[in-house]
Amino acid sequence: MSYIKITETPSNYDNLERMDTSSILLKMNNEDKKVADGVAAVIPQITNLVDALAVRFISGGRLFYIGAGTSGRLGILDASEIPPTYGLPHERVVGLIAGGDTAIRKSVEHAEDDAEQAWKDLLNHDINVNDVVVGIAASGTTPYVIGGLNDAKKKGILTGGITNNPGSPLALVADIPIEVNVGPEFVTGSTRMKSGTSQKLVLNMISTALMIKIGRVKGNKMVNMQLSNDKLVDRGTRYLVEGLGISYEEASELLKEYGSVKKALDAARK
Numbered sequence: 001m002s003y004i005k006i007t008e009t010p011s012n013y014d015n016l017e018r019m020d021t022s023s024i025l026l027k028m029n030n031e032d033k034k035v036a037d038g039v040a041a042v043i044p045q046i047t048n049l050v051d052a053l054a055v056r057f058i059s060g061g062r063l064f065y066i067g068a069g070t071s072g073r074l075g076i077l078d079a080s081e082i083p084p085t086y087g088l089p090h091e092r093v094v095g096l097i098a099g100g101d102t103a104i105r106k107s108v109e110h111a112e113d114d115a116e117q118a119w120k121d122l123l124n125h126d127i128n129v130n131d132v133v134v135g136i137a138a139s140g141t142t143p144y145v146i147g148g149l150n151d152a153k154k155k156g157i158l159t160g161g162i163t164n165n166p167g168s169p170l171a172l173v174a175d176i177p178i179e180v181n182v183g184p185e186f187v188t189g190s191t192r193m194k195s196g197t198s199q200k201l202v203l204n205m206i207s208t209a210l211m212i213k214i215g216r217v218k219g220n221k222m223v224n225m226q227l228s229n230d231k232l233v234d235r236g237t238r239y240l241v242e243g244l245g246i247s248y249e250e251a252s253e254l255l256k257e258y259g260s261v262k263k264a265l266d267a268a269r270k
Contacts, residue, residue, distance in 0.1 A: 003167035007138050007191050009184040016187065028193075031186045035194050038182040039201045046205050049160045049176045053132050053206070054213040056158065057092075061130035063210070064122060065095045066148045068112030070192040071136040071162075071199060072097030073104060078203040084232075086216040087224035087260065093207065096121045098144040111144065118148025127157065134160040134206070136199055138191035140168025149173050162202050164195040178202055219243075223262040227255070236261045244268050 013019075013027055053063060065075030076095030083090050098117065099108025111117070122133065133152040135145035140163035149159045150173055161174030164182055171177040180202065182194040211217060216224045221243075227233045239261050240251035251264075258264040 003165060005139070005165055005168075006181060006184065007164050007195055008189050011184050011186055011188045013186065028186050031183070031194055032197065035182050035198050035201065038180045039198055039205075042178050042180055042202070043205075045176060045178045046202060046209075049132075049134070049178065050206055050209045050213065052158055052176065053160075053210055056130050056132055057210060057214055059130055061132060062091065062125075062127075063093045063207075064125070064127065064131060064133045065093075065136060065203075066118045066121070066133060066145055067096075067136035068098035068103075068142050068144050069107070070196045071138060071142070071145075074196060074199050074203060075134075075136050076104060077200075078207050082207060082211070084226045084228060085222055086211045087226055088211075088216070091125070094125060098142075112142050113144070115143040115147030116151075118144050119151035122148060122152065127152070127155075129156045132158045132160065134162065135170055135174060136162045136203075137168075137170050138164045138195035138199070140165040140170035142170070146170055146173055162199055164191065164198060218262065218265065221261070223265065224260065227260070240264055240268075 016024065057063065065079060067075045076097055079093040079095035082088050082093045096118065097103045099111030102108055103111060133149060135149045137145045146169055149161060152159050159174050160176045160178065161170045162178045163170045164180050166179035166181055171179050180198040182198050185191060185193045185195065187193065221239050223239065225232055225236065227236055233255065236255050237248060237251045240246065240254055241248055243265055254264045254268060255261065258267055
């Protein structure tokens with residue numbers, strides 16, 4: 001099936017090298033303004049994925065992101081924020097990138113072209129039917145991602161896909177495709193720009209909504225965050241001051257005693 005490769009279409013601007021700095025930045029900003037609208041258009045699909053994911057997650061399932069290059073790094077970034085922000089073990093949300101950990105910092109040649117490697121990477125984590133695999137690829141054609149989703153589907157595992165080319169192979173293979181059309185990039189084909197920004201927004205929405213739905217947020221507070229530095233200890237203390245109507249000193253002692261905002265809140269309210 002043919003489709004328009006929006007991520008490869010020419011930029012709306014030309015002769016970029018002749019622009020002054022202010023013009024470059026203003027035009028980039030004008031393009032960036034289109035990203036949120038592109039994401040808004042796919043909220044129904046994101047909703048479907050989050051709801052299906054929450055059911056599996058509550059039953060002990062996990063979320064896996066698979067991607068290459070910028071897309072892979074964004075998946076790893078989102079996954080890495082879950083333990084400190086919401087207090088879950090690292091193995092509940094996992095980001096995998098073509099080329100392995102080396103590819104987080106440096107490009108690994110042809111790693112994304114291996115259609116079999118993603119499944120091998122997933123098997124290293126004992127993936128099973130309770131889990132969900134979300135493939136991320138702006139182009140929607142990355143063999144590493146498409147191969148991983150195909151293999152997951154064969155094993156009865158729910159799959160999602162985030163792409164910036166509607167109708168692409170990734171969109172067709174994913175059980176729940178999220179196709180974000182942000183138009184051509186400011187620099188033609190540079191998908192780390194608008195496409196990458198849209199992926200970051202979608203990933204934020206998926207993981208944050210999931211954490212809220214499984215009870216890792218109370219009111220509007222990160223009550224399960226890891227108290228790993230002075231800033232977060234202070235934030236947790238202020239949460240208790242607000243939530244319980246006690247002094248900062250009392251809240252500080254309560255937090256020291258129980259080690260987490262949620263445990264302190266639960267104990268104080270018994």
